[in-house]
Amino acid sequence: MVNGCGGERIVVAEIIPHEGVPRLASRSAVVELRRVTKRYGNVAALRDVSLAIHEGEFFSLLGPSGCGKTTTLNLIGGFVEPDGGDIVIQGQSVVGIPPYHRPVNTVFQSYALFPHMTVAANIDFGLRMRGVPPDERARRIDEMLELISLPDFGRRRPSQLSGGQQQRVALARALVNHPAVLLLDEPLGALDLKLRKQMRIELARIQRGVNITFVYVTHDQEEAMTMSDRIAVMNQGRVIQVGTPQMIYEHPASRFVAEFVGANVLDGTIETVESRAGRVRLDAGPSITAVCPDGLRPGDRVSVVIRPEQATIAGHPGPGTNAIPGQVLKASYLGTHTQVVVRVTDGTEMTALMAAGGASVGTPAIGEEIHVVWKSEGSLILVEEGSP
Amino acid sequence: MSPERFPRRSPRWALRLPRLLLALYGLLGFVFLYLPIAVLIVFSFNSSAVITFPLQHFTLSWYRELREDFVLLGAVRNSIVVTVVTTVGATLVGTAAAFPLVRTGFRMKRMVNLFLLLPIVIPGILTGIALLILFVPVLNLTLSLNTVIAGQIVLAGPFVVLVVASRLYGFNQQLEAAAMDLGATPWRTFWHVTFPLILPGVLAGALITFTLTFDEFIVTFFTIGPESTLPMYIWSLVKFGVTPKLNALASIIVVLTLGTLLTANSLLRRRAR
Numbered sequence: 001m002v003n004g005c006g007g008e009r010i011v012v013a014e015i016i017p018h019e020g021v022p023r024l025a026s027r028s029a030v031v032e033l034r035r036v037t038k039r040y041g042n043v044a045a046l047r048d049v050s051l052a053i054h055e056g057e058f059f060s061l062l063g064p065s066g067c068g069k070t071t072t073l074n075l076i077g078g079f080v081e082p083d084g085g086d087i088v089i090q091g092q093s094v095v096g097i098p099p100y101h102r103p104v105n106t107v108f109q110s111y112a113l114f115p116h117m118t119v120a121a122n123i124d125f126g127l128r129m130r131g132v133p134p135d136e137r138a139r140r141i142d143e144m145l146e147l148i149s150l151p152d153f154g155r156r157r158p159s160q161l162s163g164g165q166q167q168r169v170a171l172a173r174a175l176v177n178h179p180a181v182l183l184l185d186e187p188l189g190a191l192d193l194k195l196r197k198q199m200r201i202e203l204a205r206i207q208r209g210v211n212i213t214f215v216y217v218t219h220d221q222e223e224a225m226t227m228s229d230r231i232a233v234m235n236q237g238r239v240i241q242v243g244t245p246q247m248i249y250e251h252p253a254s255r256f257v258a259e260f261v262g263a264n265v266l267d268g269t270i271e272t273v274e275s276r277a278g279r280v281r282l283d284a285g286p287s288i289t290a291v292c293p294d295g296l297r298p299g300d301r302v303s304v305v306i307r308p309e310q311a312t313i314a315g316h317p318g319p320g321t322n323a324i325p326g327q328v329l330k331a332s333y334l335g336t337h338t339q340v341v342v343r344v345t346d347g348t349e350m351t352a353l354m355a356a357g358g359a360s361v362g363t364p365a366i367g368e369e370i371h372v373v374w375k376s377e378g379s380l381i382l383v384e385e386g387s388p
Numbered sequence: 389m390s391p392e393r394f395p396r397r398s399p400r401w402a403l404r405l406p407r408l409l410l411a412l413y414g415l416l417g418f419v420f421l422y423l424p425i426a427v428l429i430v431f432s433f434n435s436s437a438v439i440t441f442p443l444q445h446f447t448l449s450w451y452r453e454l455r456e457d458f459v460l461l462g463a464v465r466n467s468i469v470v471t472v473v474t475t476v477g478a479t480l481v482g483t484a485a486a487f488p489l490v491r492t493g494f495r496m497k498r499m500v501n502l503f504l505l506l507p508i509v510i511p512g513i514l515t516g517i518a519l520l521i522l523f524v525p526v527l528n529l530t531l532s533l534n535t536v537i538a539g540q541i542v543l544a545g546p547f548v549v550l551v552v553a554s555r556l557y558g559f560n561q562q563l564e565a566a567a568m569d570l571g572a573t574p575w576r577t578f579w580h581v582t583f584p585l586i587l588p589g590v591l592a593g594a595l596i597t598f599t600l601t602f603d604e605f606i607v608t609f610f611t612i613g614p615e616s617t618l619p620m621y622i623w624s625l626v627k628f629g630v631t632p633k634l635n636a637l638a639s640i641i642v643v644l645t646l647g648t649l650l651t652a653n654s655l656l657r658r659r660a661r
Contacts, residue, residue: 079565099568112566116584125580126570177570 029088030055030213031076031181036085038071045071047237048085053181053215058207060216060224062260063234069217072234073183076215078102090180100129105174106183110190111166113158119169120145120154126177144172147206164195171203175210184216188223200226221261225249233257249307255382258305264350266324270300270381278381280304284346288322289376296381303382310378311352313340313370322379323371326350328364338363342372425642432635439632450636460637463621467602470533470617474540474601479594481541482548483586489549490556508546515543516610523611531613539611540601547600548593555589595652599645 029052038046046068053059061069074080075087078099087094094102105126113122120141127137145151148168158166167187174182187203188196204227207214218224224231225245232242233256241253252258258265268282270292278292280302290304317323326344340352350372364370431439435447454460488494489501507515519539523529563585567577583590605619612620618641625634 077569079569099565100571100573104569106566106569108562108566110560110562112560112562114563114566114581125567125572129567129571129576173570 028055029053030090031215032086032088033072033075034086034088036072036075036082036087038068038075038080038082044237046075046082049237049239050085051232051239051242053213054230056211056213057229058204058214058216058227060218060228060231061234062218062221062224062231064219064260066236067234068237069219069234070185071237073106073185073215073217076181077104077106077183103180104183105177105179105181106185107167107170107174107187109185109187111158111170111187113166113169113173115158117157118154119150119156119158119161122158122169123173123176125173130177140176144176147175147209148172163191164199167191167199171206175206175212179212181213181215184214186217186219188218196223203227225261233260235260251380252305252382255303255305258303258380258382262308262351264306264308264311264348266304266306266344266348266350268302268304270296270298270302272298277376278302280381282324282346284324284344284348286322286324288324288379290322290379290381291377292381293383296383300383305380305382306350306374306378308339308351308353309337309355311350311372311374312354313342313352313364314373315370317371317373321373322376323373324350325369325371328366328368328370331363331366333363340364342370344372428635429639429642431632432639434632437631439630439635450632451640453633454636454640457633459616460621463616463618466533466615467618470536470540470608471598471601473537474544475594475597477537478541478544478548478597478601479590482545482593482597483552483590485545486549486552486556490553504549505546507542508550512543512604512606515539516607519607520610531611533612533615535611535613536608536617539607540604543604543607544597544600547596548590551593551596552586552589555586559585591652591655595648598648603641 031051031053033049033051036046036049037044049068049072051072061072063069071080075082076089078094078097078101082095089103114125117125123141123144124137127140132140141154142151145154148171150165150168150172153161153165153169158169161169167190170187184203188199191199200223203214207227216224216227225248228245230242230244231248233240233248235256241248241257243251248257249261252261252263255265266282266284268280268284268288271279271281271287273279273292273296276291277289278296279287279289281287282304288304296302313328314323324344326342328340329343329349330339330341332339336356338354338356340354342350342352344350352372430443432450433446433448434443435445435449436443485504489497489504494500516539519535519542523531523535523538529535559582563581564577567581568574572580603619605623608617608620616624622634622637625631
């Protein structure tokens with residue numbers, strides 16, 4: 001995939017000197033939230049949130065709408081002031097400092113390009129406000145237009161650009177100021193799927209080129225996974241888990257995270273624990289074995305996480321595998337994979353993603369009675385939220 | 389053969405008739421609107437002192453007479469002063485008032501909104517009397533062009549509020565957030581982003597104020613001192629019977645009004661491009 005960029009040059013290396021800083025090697029936090037709370041009326045938008053975002057990393061805030069991710073962004077940008085806690089940018093507290101005095105720039109969800117200015121004047125705006133000398137401004141505008149692959153668009157008006165082009169101009173307008181942190185508020189939300197996928201690649205590439213810290217807000221887990229160095233998963237005003245995409249996906253810290261990244265979750269009760277393997281009696285009927293964290297005892301309520309690509313379907317499960325009977329609801333052939341949605345005995349829907357050409361049974365028929373099977377190493381036991 | 393599926397084709401003229409009638413109707417409407425003005429202008433060039441057909445000779449003498457009428461020239465000067473000051477004042481006050489009305493929430497906002505716009509619908513004669521009572525017995529002011537200007541701002545301000553507020557309702561406030569994000573202080577944000585974008589509304593408000601004030605009669609009548617504005621002067625002329633001199637004056641006003649409108653229109657168009 002990802003064609004369509006054909007012929008477009010992405011010139012990044014020349015834009016900003018790297019100063020020999022190896023990516024991710026520097027662990028110094030450029031943005032820190034320390035026990036930040038924010039209320040709107042009686043509603044708590046953020047509850048005691050602490051985060052450290054490192055120099056030069058692509059950091060995503062991932063969560064459903066209303067989870068507090070945009071509030072977090074607005075707090076860093078200075079559009080909202082916290083009710084409690086501290087926000088530190090480059091080692092200095094910025095609480096009470098207005099947006100126009102913070103070393104932070106934002107790419108807004110609606111782009112917010114100034115309609116009465118040309119593309120070049122839009123990019124110029126931040127430089128003009130900060131009193132950069134005219135000849136340097138002209139040079140930096142040209143560099144930015146080159147960076148976003150729109151070199152001849154300087155004299156156009158935003159209304160003459162497509163959505164994707166406007167999006168790039170918004171990016172250039174923010175990046176031209178060389179901010180310590182770039183905030184992006186679901187910038188790809190308004191684009192169609194194909195363009196969105198292209199822009200993911202391009203955004204990640206630009207970020208690596210300019211080596212500026214990106215804080216990216218999204219509710220799309222795939223988007224966060226493909227672009228980020230690290231992700232903070234948020235829910236109901238709290239940060240649930242922070243980690244690399246792989247960590248989040250393979251070791252979700254809670255049922256919420258597991259479900260949000262698309263894993264199957266089944267409830268059950270611990271029967272026995274042997275070293276790292278736990279036997280769980282599922283509420284749906286059968287007993288299965290899964291990887292068990294320390295400190296669980298028989299009788300504890302737990303959730304079992306099974307990732308879709310670890311599950312497959314079989315007519316008759318062999319002995320020694322984890323299996324649960326169910327009925328096929330939907331089967332979609334996706335080329336490289338076949339996605340099967342199964343309703344298991346307790347009514348839960350499970351998804352199995354089976355590689356094409358593997359030892360699969362072919363595309364099953366809807367309504368067919370089958371078993372969802374998976375290996376015990378592939379599944380993870382989580383303590384249920386709310387229980388000790 | 390099966391019977392024909394469609395009814396018989398209508399003749400060409402029958403298809404064209406509705407369009408023709410519509411065009412004629414439109415033409416009649418235009419004649420109704422502009423015939424009086426056309427007649428007015430025609431008679432301003434007619435040599436007879438009596439306004440009646442048939443036309444006599446072509447003359448510019450009525451225009452020449454205007455030029456020598458010092459009372460008239462004074463009235464024109466007064467009108468220009470009143471109109472310009474009122475336009476600036478009402479535009480400033482109205483624009484400033486539109487912001488809190490749109491941007492902030494406060495108790496009884498709807499009520500305030502309603503009362504702010506009430507002067508538009510209150511009969512001018514009531515406003516005039518009310519202002520007169522306020523100015524003279526209550527505030528003990530001497531009636532002059534100043535009191536006229538104050539009255540005119542009361543009349544025109546609501547129109548400016550209305551036009552600017554409608555522009556502000558459609559304003560994407562994220563643009564202001566973006567400007568501040570890019571380092572603009574609130575003051576610079578206003579001048580670089582907010583004001584240029586609401587300018588068409590402000591100009592429209594100013595234009596409405598200008599045209600309203602220039603020929604306003606009723607409220608001026610109640611609030612003016614010994615001076616005279618153009619509408620007052622015309623009224624005093626009519627009292628002694630209409631002469632073609634009046635036609636000449638009216639013709640000039642028509643041409644100036646049209647010119648102003650066309651200029652404003654082309655200016656706005658150039659900005660939009």
